[in-house]
Amino acid sequence: MKRTVCTTIIATLFVALLFTACNADASAGLFRQLADAKAPVGIRYRQIIGKDATDLYYLTDNGIYKSTGPSSTIVRENAKGSPVLEAYLDVTGANNYLIYLINTNDGAMVYRYNQSNKDDDNMRVTSTLTSCKIKALLPNGSILVQGLSGGKNAYAVITHDYENDTVKSEVVFDDLDGFALDGILFQSGLQQVSTNFILSFVNSSKEYKHFFNNKTNEIKLNSSLAAYTIETKLYLLTKNGALYGSDVPAGSTTATSMGKNSKMYPSNAFLYAVTDGSTTHLLTKSSNSEEGIYVFSFTKGSNAADSASGFAIKEGYARQMNNVSIVSAFEKTPGVILVATERNGMFDLTINAANANKNDTSNGSSSGPENYTI
């Protein structure tokens, strides 16, 4: 009896030993991840909408809020069953309209919310495309529509005058039969104010087309893009962690491979550029929320092949970026940004550009969650 029990126990332990420590796929050690775990703040951020003279506006699962930093108030609560999906703060007129997109039974609709009289007005979005449907409200206020041009699949980016509810301009991306939208990319931190954007399309053969601002400015790169930024040159980050650089497109351009990491990035990943005058650092946040910030560094203005070096950063400005998912960013001044996370609140990041790729407190600092200033 005793021998049988002992033999069984020893055999079980031996078999189990063969399977010990198979933690190869983890982004960090299990107990390290636990130690870094952060309590949710109870706010599910979706987007930092923009800032007027006094308030920062942001979108959560509950609706649109505005904040002075220390205190927040709700501006427009989501109606049951039709949450605001995307929003824009129009500070061009006198009314500081909030523009938002919701899904209805008739498809996506763009509304204008007047903060003074609380009116919600449906915007008349018109296009040169036929059979036109609204696809997205972009963070800079433009509206992306899909339809037909000359009987072929086409998209258009419409700049709308929200004060007068009229179309100001339209940029058409036509002749896209077989292609579907793969991404609408904006510069992290500047998406609320920048007129620049990249539209990416893909077909069933995994052929990609990337257009910068208009159809003439095509970027030749057959890979799915996660993010881009401009710092003297245009830098592109693919979803599989490759960094490419090119001149800012004026016509067709081909990007050069500058480096690659082994991380995966979501569409519209966080990608923020700082420069100390001689070196440019691109701060990135991968799909894996457990990872901190990964920085690509290279000579300012360069897009030379394989010229970027990579650095994993967890200290300083990245100290609180472990175990968070960044959903939106807002640049207060160059090197000082607000980042909104999916579940862990909003943070202030101050980046010391001279040491942005050093994994210590000399690279900057962060404050938060929810302890931010505007």
Place this chain on the structure above:
Amino acid sequence: MKKSSTILLALLLLVATGLGAANHYDKGNQLFSFKVGTTFPTFTYFFTTNDVITGIGEDKTGMLVGGYGGISYQVFNTPYSAIGGEIGYDFNFAADQELFTAVPFYAKYTYLPLQGKWDIAISSGLGFAYIKYKDAQLMTLYANLETGFTWFPGEHWGLGLTTGLWLIPEFNYNDALKKDNALAGIIPLTFSVTYRQ
């Protein structure tokens, strides 16, 4: 010093009492136990940095108070000691509301210096635990040291209370993760129902 001496003396007396007392069990008797209780994450020690973080919740071990259930089976190999094994399931929510789980299964040696209507047991366990949290999961080593008592109002069924310390190390083969190698300590507090024969 005085306190330590008192505790040591009490332990010696307890052991002496046990050795001097008449045994209730014989070789071949068996114990079946069912346990439920709670677990208190106590510390995490990171080997490479020598950092020790203690306590429950955010900016500490990251784990919250959890729960444990287990079953054990032991056979007496002498009138005062039993060998066997235990398997259980532990869960602790983390500060981010994700779940940490551990399934320990281990060989167990128990010494019972006092036995009869009241059993006092000191046991040690050594084996493995499958642990999981978010994208990290591994089979790792497991050790524990526990003590407790069981009250038998009748001949066969008893109710007990046990506490101790679990030690769960994490050794990663992956170079990128070696810096996170650690040892976690968890204190259980469990109620048990035991059947003996």
